[in-house]
Amino acid sequence: MLRVDKFLHDMNVGTRTQIRKLTRDGQISVNGEAVKSGRVKIDPDQDEVQLSGEVVQYQKHFYFIVNKPIGVLTATEDRKQKTVMELFNKNDRRPDLFPVGRLDKNTEGLLLITNNGEIGHRLLSPEHHVDKVYEATVTGQISEGAAAKFANGLTLKDGTQLKPAGLKVKEYSNLEKTTTVEVTISEGKYHQVRRMFGALGERVLRLRRVKFGPLELDVGLLPGHYRALTDEEIVNLENL
Structure with a gap:
């Protein structure tokens, strides 16, 4: 009641x-x-x-996809810096909403905002192995051989052993001396994707998350904008 x-x-x-x-x-x-x-x-x-x-229709849980821009914190509040919650208009912003997981300040892309703690826990739980897909621009020419290293599980410079991950080499720019890649991981170590390429002796120049479990970033959803999940997307989340 x-x-x-x-x-x-x-x-x-x-x-x-x-x-x-x-x-x-x-x-x-x-x-x-x-x-x-x-x-x-x-x-x-x-x-x-x-x-x-x-x-007045009752709705217990709320779900939003945010295209997080660079320079915005993944947090519910911060005294000094802008957070993802400040991207919401007053009609959608609620005190019980929170971001599921985090994207660091210099990473952009798909972020799920909800008030469903059970779904949030399920998406982040190591037991569920929920895939996260990133597009990255990396210094140097990343060879196909790097994909085998990712698939076998990289060891980071500090000795951390990672789970197997996916790497697709998409395009090399001879002019910029950079490679565009797609990375799929199922865990969430601190700055993991950046550290993975650091283990290869390269540096990530741009990083954007495009998929998180069954959710995919809309092509037309501009950085700093958000939308409510569709009924189908909510069902897919609940069936994880």
């Missing part, structure tokens, strides 16, 4: 002060009957709540 004022606040109907006024003014009804107190208890799955005659 849930208080009707908390239900309305959770559904972003308004501030608590605004909801109290709406309730006093008789704008809130439960199962067709106006309520005068926000303390009235409801079952969100059974009871129908209306605001000014319009049904």
